[in-house]
Amino acid sequence: xxxxxxxxxxxxxxxxxxxxxxxxxxxxxxxxxxxxxxxxxxxxxxxxxxxxxxxxxxxxxxxxxxxxxxxxxxxxxxxxxxxxxxxxxxxxxxxxxxxxxxxxxxxxxxxxxxxxxxxxxxxxxxxxxxxxxxxxxxxxxxxxxxxxxxxxxxxxxxxxxxxxxxxxxxxxxxxxxxxxxxxxxxxxxxxxxxxxxxxxxxxxxxxxxxxxxxxxxxxxxxxxxxxxxxxxxxxxxxxxxxxxxxxxxxxxxxxxxxxxxxxxxxxxxxxxxxxxxxxxxxxxxxxxxxxxxxxxxxxxxxxxxxxxxxxxxxxxxxxxxxxxxxxxxxxxxxxxxxxxxxxxxxxxxxxxxxxxxxxxxxxxxxxxxxxxxxxxxxxxxxxxxxxxxxxxxxx
Amino acid sequence: xxxxxxxxxxxxxxxxxxxxxxxxxxxxxxxxxxxxxxxxxxxxxxxxxxxxxxxxxxxxxxxxxxxxxxxxxxxxxxxxxxxxxxxxxxxxxxxxxxxxxxxxxxxxxxxxxxxxxxxxxxxxxxxxxxxxxxxxxxxxxxxxxxxxxxxxxxxxxxxxxxxxxxxxxxxxxxxxxxxxxxxxxxxxxxxxxxxxxxxxxxxxxxxxxxxxxxxxxxxxxxxxxxxxxxxxxxxxxxxxxxxxxxxxxxxxxxxxxxxxxxxxxxxxxxxxxxxxxxxxxxxxxxxxxxxxxxxxxxxxxxxxxxxxxxx
Numbered sequence: 202x203x204x205x206x207x208x209x210x211x212x213x214x215x216x217x218x219x220x221x222x223x224x225x226x227x228x229x230x231x232x233x234x235x236x237x238x239x240x241x242x243x244x245x246x247x248x249x250x251x252x253x254x255x256x257x258x259x260x261x262x263x264x265x266x267x268x269x270x271x272x273x274x275x276x277x278x279x280x281x282x283x284x285x286x287x288x289x290x291x292x293x294x295x296x297x298x299x300x301x302x303x304x305x306x307x308x309x310x311x312x313x314x315x316x317x318x319x320x321x322x323x324x325x326x327x328x329x330x331x332x333x334x335x336x337x338x339x340x341x342x343x344x345x346x347x348x349x350x351x352x353x354x355x356x357x358x359x360x361x362x363x364x365x366x367x368x369x370x371x372x373x374x375x376x377x378x379x380x381x382x383x384x385x386x387x388x389x390x391x392x393x394x395x396x397x398x399x400x401x402x403x404x405x406x407x408x409x410x411x412x413x414x415x416x417x418x419x420x421x422x423x424x425x426x427x428x429x430x431x432x433x434x435x436x437x438x439x440x441x442x443x444x445x446x447x448x449x450x451x452x453x454x455x456x457x458x459x460x461x462x463x464x465x466x467x468x469x470x471x472x473x474x475x476x477x478x479x480x481x482x483x484x485x486x487x488x489x490x491x492x493x494x495x496x497x498x499x500x501x502x503x504x505x506x507x508x509x510x511x512x513x514x515x516x517x518x519x520x521x522x523x524x525x526x527x528x529x530x531x532x533x534x535x536x537x538x539x540x541x542x543x544x545x546x547x548x549x550x551x552x553x554x555x556x557x558x559x560x561x562x563x564x565x566x567x568x569x570x571x572x573x574x575x576x577x578x579x580x581x582x583x584x585x586x587x588x589x590x591x592x593x594x595x596x
Numbered sequence: 597x598x599x600x601x602x603x604x605x606x607x608x609x610x611x612x613x614x615x616x617x618x619x620x621x622x623x624x625x626x627x628x629x630x631x632x633x634x635x636x637x638x639x640x641x642x643x644x645x646x647x648x649x650x651x652x653x654x655x656x657x658x659x660x661x662x663x664x665x666x667x668x669x670x671x672x673x674x675x676x677x678x679x680x681x682x683x684x685x686x687x688x689x690x691x692x693x694x695x696x697x698x699x700x701x702x703x704x705x706x707x708x709x710x711x712x713x714x715x716x717x718x719x720x721x722x723x724x725x726x727x728x729x730x731x732x733x734x735x736x737x738x739x740x741x742x743x744x745x746x747x748x749x750x751x752x753x754x755x756x757x758x759x760x761x762x763x764x765x766x767x768x769x770x771x772x773x774x775x776x777x778x779x780x781x782x783x784x785x786x787x788x789x790x791x792x793x794x795x796x797x798x799x800x801x802x803x804x805x806x807x808x809x810x811x812x813x814x815x816x817x818x819x820x821x822x823x824x825x826x827x828x829x830x831x832x833x834x835x836x837x838x839x840x841x842x843x844x845x846x847x848x849x850x851x852x853x854x855x856x857x858x859x860x861x862x863x864x865x866x867x868x869x870x871x872x873x874x875x876x877x878x879x880x881x882x883x884x885x886x887x888x889x890x891x892x893x894x895x896x897x898x899x900x901x902x903x904x905x906x907x
Contacts, residue, residue, distance in 0.1 A: 226689040229682060253693055255685035259678070260723035267675035267720070271646070271682025274669055276696075277689055279682070297671050403644045403667040403683060405702055412670035413657035 205385035205449070212375035213238030215343040215382060216282070216308050216368075219350035221252045222390040223306075226277035229257040229268035233287040234320040235372035236310040240282065262287040266294035266305070273303040274411060276402040278354065281305070284372055285312030285319075288326045292333075298365040299334030300427060301411060304357035304397070305365040307335075308350060310372040311472065313558040321559020322372040324472065324523040327500075328532045334431055336366040336438065337501040341475045344382040346370045348451055351390065356441045358397045362434045369500070371473040373559065385449060393448060432502055455504030456511045457496045460486060464493030466571055467515045467548070471497050471533065472523065474562045481567030492571060497533075505540055512541070518548040519574040521567075523556045530554070530589040549578045555592040566592055610801065611637050617663040621655040625830030627821035627837060628652060628736045631794040632707065635734055635818070638801035639808060641666050643703045646680045648712030649673040651743045652736065674716035676706040677724035677733060684729045703808045704731040710751035711741040714777045725784040725813045732808040733815050735777060738822035746825040750775040753845070754892070755885050757877040758825075768885060769877070773892065781815035782851050788814040789851040790859075795837030799848060799859055806850075819846045827876030839871040844897040849904060856903040868893050 210218070216239050220228070228247070230240045246252040255272075259265045262283050269279040283291065288309055298305045313323040327337070336356060340346040349368045357366040370376060401409050415423055438455070446452030459479050461467060470478045475496045485492045495511050497504070512518055522531025529535060534552030541547040551574040556562045569592065577587045615636040622629035632652055639645075644667045647653045653670045656663035671679055684704045690696045708717055713735040721733060740758045741747040748758040748770055757769045781789045788810045792800040800818065807814030821836040823829065828836060840846040843866045848859035868890050872878035881889075901907075 226693065227682060227685045229685075253689070255689040257681055257685050258727065259681070260719060260726075263675065264678035264681070264720050264723055267671065267678035268682030268685070270671055271669070271679035272686035273682075274679075275644070275683040275686035275690075277682075277686030279686075293672060294675070301671075403669060405642045405644065405667055405700075408641075408665060408667045410657055410662040410664050410668045413659045413662065414654045414670075415659050419659050 205383045205389060207381055208384045209379045209381050210343055210384070211238060211377055211379050212340075212343040212346045212370050213310070213377070214242050215347040216350050216370065217242035217246065218384060219347045220280045221246050222387055223278065223351060223354045223394050225252070225254050225280045227255045227257065227269070227272035227279045228281065229259050229265045229272065229279070230281045231259050231262045231265045231283065231287060233262070233284050235312060235322075235376045236282045236284045236287070236308075238376060239308065239310070243280075262290040263294055266291040269305045270294065270297050270301070270303055273298065273305050273399070274301070274403050276397070276399055276404070278358070278397045279305050280307070282308040282310065284310040285314055285326045288330065289314065292330065295330060295333040295335065297412075300423070302363040303365060304363055304399070306350070306353045306357055307365070308346070308368045308370060310376040311369050312372040319558045320372070322374055323557045323559065327369050328524040328526065331501065331532070334364065334427060335501065336362075336364055336434060337369065338367070338499055339369045339471050339497060340375060341473050341496065342382075343375055343378070343380040344451070345453075346375055347382060347384070348445065348449070348453070351394065352441055352445055352453070354394050356434070356438055359437050359441070360400070362437050363399065364431060364434060369472065374473040389449075393445070435502055435504070438499060453498055454507065455497070455499035456507040457498050458511055459494040459496070461493035461495060461511065463491055464515060465491040466493075466517045466519065466575070467512060468492065468494045468567065468571065469496070469518060469520045469533070469537065470494065471500070474521070474523065474556060477562060477564055478567045480564045484564065485568060485571065503536065503540065508537070508540055509544060512548055513546065515548040517574055517578055518550045519570050520550060520552040521562070521570060522552060522554045525554050525557065525591065534589065549581065551577045551587070552589050553592055554589060560593055562593070613637075615639070615641060615665045616656070617665055619661070620663045621658065622651070623824045623830070625823040625833045626651075627794055627819070627833045628709075628738055629655065630833065631736055631800065631818045631820050634794055634797050634800055635804050636666070638804040639703065639705060642701065643667075643705050644669070644683055646670070646676050646683065646704075646706045648676045648708040648717060649743070650709040650712055651738070652707060652709070654743060673712055675720050676708045676712060676717055677720040680704055680706045680731050680733075681724045681727065681729050684731055704729070705808065706731060706733045708733070708735055709742070710735060710737040710739060710749045714750045714775050722784065725781065725786050725815070728812055730811055731813060732804070733813070734804070735815070735817045736820045737817060738820040738825060739774075740825050742822055742825045751777065754889060755878060755881050757880065763880045769880065778815070778817045778851070782854070784813070785854065786813040786815060787811070787853055790815070791817045791819070791846065791848050793819040793837045793841055793846060793848060795834045796841065796848065796860075803850065825877070828874045832874060836871070836874070839866065842866045843868045843871040844893045845871055847897060847900055849900060856900070856905070858901065858904045858906055861901070861906055865894065865897060
């Protein structure tokens with residue numbers, strides 16, 4: 202097992218190191234808070250010759266993703282990163298690499314969407330892109346930001362995958378905070394990510410036409426093919442994470458559990474607030490409560506099997522969404538309920554919304570969620586209708 | 597135009613191979629398809645072509661068939677230059693890193709209609725030109741969003757009927773003057789800008805060859821008469837192109853490192869009415885509007901002659 206060295210790095214710098222070690226060929230990115238440190242660090246690396254890549258200073262995020270598509274189609278290993286409004290601006294383009302099976306790798310420094318203008322963290326940018334067909338994973342700390350970015354290249358470019366992959370890192374909480382982490386040596390990483398070789402590239406020696414016109418007589422078949430292939434990426438994701446763990450000692454799973462052994466009540470979180478939630482779980486456990494925490498590491502393809510297995514003995518599942526889907530509630534909660542609906546044995550699910558626009562979620566608020574959820578479960582059993590609560594609002 | 601010695605032999609220098617394969621779904625008399633065919637012959641096969649959503653893309657790439665005998669990619673409407681920037685950078689990086697042999701020398705070419713170029717794709721094109729990528733961009737200008745049904749673009753000429761600037765009790769059709777896209781390209785200080793027309797095939801092919809061979813960004817604006825959208829008889833496409841040039845409506849010129857050169861000079865321009873009279877999109881125009889157009893065309897043409905140093 203490789204050792205590496207302990208360093209203190211911002212999430213942005215950790216991601217940049219991963220891109221450098223992956224030896225990306227083309228980087229096309231547009232600066233936007235809170236991702237700016239990634240593009241700046243990568244520009245520095247290229248300027249100093251630490252990374253041999255073409256850094257395209259594109260004039261917008263739409264162009265950033267389009268350039269990545271072109272470069273990937275031409276056989277290059279690519280990278281881009283964005284946040285919030287930038288992710289929205291490239292929305293149209295996001296469907297292209299997934300439909301065209303191009304392994305673009307992107308890191309999102311999750312940022313809340315305007316209006317009003319905000320640069321701080323929530324998951325509204327992530328939730329707006331659930332359907333794009335990218336492999337999506339979440340980091341909770343800078344170590345994971347680094348590890349998952351490396352793994353993203355390995356997974357995306359695998360001949361049996363060939364789908365774009367995204368790593369979500371909470372804006373500011375991870376991008377701008379220095380944490381200690383283990384950084385492997387360059388040589389330790391070499392060999393983990395093989396050379397990128399797409400079977401069909403833009404090459405005059407073997408001409409192909411890409412992005413053709415598909416009327417109704419053929420479009421559904423292309424989508425069926427895409428969905429089947431996309432669902433079949435899960436074994437490769439698991440295989441890659443296993444190999445990564447064997448090499449570097451850190452193992453990742455689609456759904457990760459914290460103190461779930463005999464938990465009757467489980468909290469479900471995504472992103473950096475999960476580590477705060479762990480403190481709450483510790484405090485409640487110390488008081489004798491059977492509570493645990495599960496986090497989604499893999500968001501797309503949705504890990505149905507692993508998720509259902511993780512909650513099979515849970516009586517109450519408390520979901521915290523860091524986004525509001527107006528008129529519907531919390532998107533993650535909706536998906537969780539949908540994933541459980543057909544199960545004969547399933548927990549009561551109570552959802553909350555919190556942490557919008559960068560509002561910190563405190564340890565005591567996690568404890569409140571659990572207490573409140575238990576009250577709400579009783580109310581539902583009495584036949585009352587429960588509305589999804591948005592916590593921490595100053596009324 | 598005087599016939600010069602050797603004119604008869606020039607066609608024999610053009611490849612007979614159809615790099616833009618026949619069998620595509622273009623309208624009868626499509627000036628754009630003709631232009632694309634000629635451009636492809638001039639480019640040869642060591643190219644990668646990026647195309648925008650538009651007439652050319654949909655007529656040539658209906659799954660499972662393709663007209664493209666060279667590597668070709670289409671993604672969206674407004675990002676030809678952006679995708680191109682990525683492809684060009686990919687090759688640059690991979691050649692430098694020893695993954696592709698230098699000798700491969702692939703050329704990168706973008707095709708966009710006037711919609712994709714002067715309107716929705718202008719940002720991407722401006723960015724790519726400013727960054728100095730090594731590519732040739734060809735705008736196939738049929739003066740409206742033809743693929744979606746003849747809606748106006750900023751390239752639609754003054755007074756023309758389109759479905760979104762239609763002629764009516766309160767409208768003469770297009771109420772603004774055609775955006776001067778070649779001048780916008782010139783303003784980016786790129787090495788080569790040219791205008792061309794398939795009615796002058798050898799001039800067009802020469803310009804394409806020049807543009808693609810020059811290092812850095814090159815822009816060729818190609819007049820593409822459209823019988824369907826301009827409403828003229830389908831057999832008059834070549835004629836329309838010639839009249840546009842001979843009336844000064846679409847002058848042919850090059851700008852090589854900032855220096856203007858007229859490709860053909862017509863000290864006595866034919867009246868614009870000769871060009872416009874066969875096209876139903878102009879049929880509603882009154883004398884005074886035609887005079888307005890005539891005056892403007894003459895003014896612009898004189899300006900151009902001045903820039904080209906022609907007395």
